[in-house]
Amino acid sequence: MSQNGSVAVIGGGAWGTALANAVAGRHPVTLWLRDPEAAARIERGRENARYLPGVPLHPGIRATADAGALAAAGTVLLVTPAQTARAVIGQLKSHLPPGAPIVLCAKGIERGTDAFMSAVAAEALPVGTPVAVLSGPSFAADVARNLPTAVTLAAAEAGLAADLAHRLSGPTLRLYHTDDVRGVEIGGAGKNVLAIACGIVAGSGLGESARAALIARAFAELMRFARLYGGRPETLMGLSGLGDLVLTASSPQSRNFAFGERLGAGATPEAAAGGKLAEGAFTAAALVALARAQGLEMPIAEAVADIVAGAARVDAVVARLMARPLKGEVE
Ligand SMILES: NC(=O)C1=CN([C@@H]2O[C@H](COP(=O)(O)OP(=O)(O)OC[C@H]3O[C@@H](n4cnc5c(N)ncnc54)[C@H](OP(=O)(O)O)[C@@H]3O)[C@@H](O)[C@H]2O)C=CC1
Ligand SMILES: O=C(CO)COP(=O)(O)O
Incomplete structure (x- = not known):
C-alpha cells in the first residue's frame, strides 16, 4: 500500500465528519462535500453544525467541495448513504488517486440491484481498485468526541485489511481486521433493518421482554442470511453484526431504532423518517429479496419491509409473527 498517509473522506454528514475527526490527529484529512457552501461554512466555523453540532473540527481537516483535492490522498473513505454510493463513485471516479484503497463506510444494500456495497464498488470503480469495508458499533457522536470505539475493517486481501486497520486506528478508535468482506457488510446492512424492528417493538409498547426476544431472533435471521451469502458466523458474532445490533437495537440514539419507534407509535413511514x-x-x-431468492425465510426483516412499504400495519405484523408455527430454536 502507498506510504502516503493523507486521508480523503467523501461525504460530510455525521459519520464522514466523525471519521475525519477521529483520524485527523495522525493524518492530514480532506473532507469532501458536494455542496460548496456547506464546505465553506464548515471551514469557517470549524464545526459541522448541521450534522454534528457542538463538536469542534480537528485543525488537521480541510473541508472542500473541490473534487481535485481528492487526488492527493493515500486512502479514501466513502461515507455517503448506501443508495448514493454508485452515483457518487461515478461522479468522482476520475478524481480518485489511482491505486489508493477505497474504504466503504455505508451500511446498506443497493435497492433495485440488491447489490452489496463491495459489489457496487467493484462495478463502479476502475478495475483493480483495492476496496475495504468498515463497519461496527459506532455512533458518529461518540467517535467524533473521541469516546472509545471498536469497529471492523475488512478487505479480501488480509494484508491490506491489516495495513488499513493500523493506519486508521488511534487512541480512541480501534480497528480490528479480517478478510471476511461479505460477513462485515452483511452485519452492517442487516442490523439496520433489524434495529427498525426493535424500535417498532419499543414504540408500540410491547415491553422489554419482547424486545429481547426480538433481538435474539433477529440475530438468528442475520446468521442464517450470512451463512447463505458467504459471511462467516464468527464475523457476525463480532463487532459488525451482534455488536452493532446490540448498540442500535437498544438505543434511541440510533436513527434506525428511532425511526422504528415512531412507526410503532403510529407514524406513517414518511412522517417517521422525519428527514433523517x-x-x-x-x-x-x-435484504428480503436476496433471502427469498435463496428460499430463506426472514420473518422479522419481512415484517419491517412490509411496514416500511405501507403494506402492513404494526399490530397485524405482530400477530403474524406470534402466529408462526412453533419450531425448534436452532433450525
Ligand atoms: N451516523 C452514524 O453514527 C454512522 C453512520 N454510518 C453509515 O454511514 C453512512 C452515512 O451516514 P451519515 O453520515 O450518518 O449520514 P448523514 O445523513 O449524516 O449524511 C449524509 C451525507 O452524505 C451526503 N450525500 C448524500 N447524497 C450524496 C450524493 N449523492 N453525493 C454526495 N454526497 C451525498 C450528504 O450531503 P448533503 O448534506 O449535501 O445532503 C451528507 O453530507 C450510512 O450508510 C450510515 O449507515 C455508519 C456508522 C455510524
Ligand atoms: O450504524 C450506526 C452505529 O453503529 C448508526 O446507526 P443509525 O444509522 O441507526 O443511527
Missing part, C-alpha cells in the same frame, strides 16, 4: 437517514428503510426490501 434510516438506512434500514431502504435496505429492508433488498
Whole structure:
C-alpha cells in the first residue's frame, strides 16, 4: 500500500465528519462535500453544525467541495448513504488517486440491484481498485468526541485489511481486521433493518421482554442470511453484526431504532423518517429479496419491509409473527 498517509473522506454528514475527526490527529484529512457552501461554512466555523453540532473540527481537516483535492490522498473513505454510493463513485471516479484503497463506510444494500456495497464498488470503480469495508458499533457522536470505539475493517486481501486497520486506528478508535468482506457488510446492512424492528417493538409498547426476544431472533435471521451469502458466523458474532445490533437495537440514539419507534407509535413511514437517514428503510426490501431468492425465510426483516412499504400495519405484523408455527430454536 502507498506510504502516503493523507486521508480523503467523501461525504460530510455525521459519520464522514466523525471519521475525519477521529483520524485527523495522525493524518492530514480532506473532507469532501458536494455542496460548496456547506464546505465553506464548515471551514469557517470549524464545526459541522448541521450534522454534528457542538463538536469542534480537528485543525488537521480541510473541508472542500473541490473534487481535485481528492487526488492527493493515500486512502479514501466513502461515507455517503448506501443508495448514493454508485452515483457518487461515478461522479468522482476520475478524481480518485489511482491505486489508493477505497474504504466503504455505508451500511446498506443497493435497492433495485440488491447489490452489496463491495459489489457496487467493484462495478463502479476502475478495475483493480483495492476496496475495504468498515463497519461496527459506532455512533458518529461518540467517535467524533473521541469516546472509545471498536469497529471492523475488512478487505479480501488480509494484508491490506491489516495495513488499513493500523493506519486508521488511534487512541480512541480501534480497528480490528479480517478478510471476511461479505460477513462485515452483511452485519452492517442487516442490523439496520433489524434495529427498525426493535424500535417498532419499543414504540408500540410491547415491553422489554419482547424486545429481547426480538433481538435474539433477529440475530438468528442475520446468521442464517450470512451463512447463505458467504459471511462467516464468527464475523457476525463480532463487532459488525451482534455488536452493532446490540448498540442500535437498544438505543434511541440510533436513527434506525428511532425511526422504528415512531412507526410503532403510529407514524406513517414518511412522517417517521422525519428527514433523517434510516438506512434500514431502504435496505429492508433488498435484504428480503436476496433471502427469498435463496428460499430463506426472514420473518422479522419481512415484517419491517412490509411496514416500511405501507403494506402492513404494526399490530397485524405482530400477530403474524406470534402466529408462526412453533419450531425448534436452532433450525
Ligand atoms: N451516523 C452514524 O453514527 C454512522 C453512520 N454510518 C453509515 O454511514 C453512512 C452515512 O451516514 P451519515 O453520515 O450518518 O449520514 P448523514 O445523513 O449524516 O449524511 C449524509 C451525507 O452524505 C451526503 N450525500 C448524500 N447524497 C450524496 C450524493 N449523492 N453525493 C454526495 N454526497 C451525498 C450528504 O450531503 P448533503 O448534506 O449535501 O445532503 C451528507 O453530507 C450510512 O450508510 C450510515 O449507515 C455508519 C456508522 C455510524
Ligand atoms: O450504524 C450506526 C452505529 O453503529 C448508526 O446507526 P443509525 O444509522 O441507526 O443511527
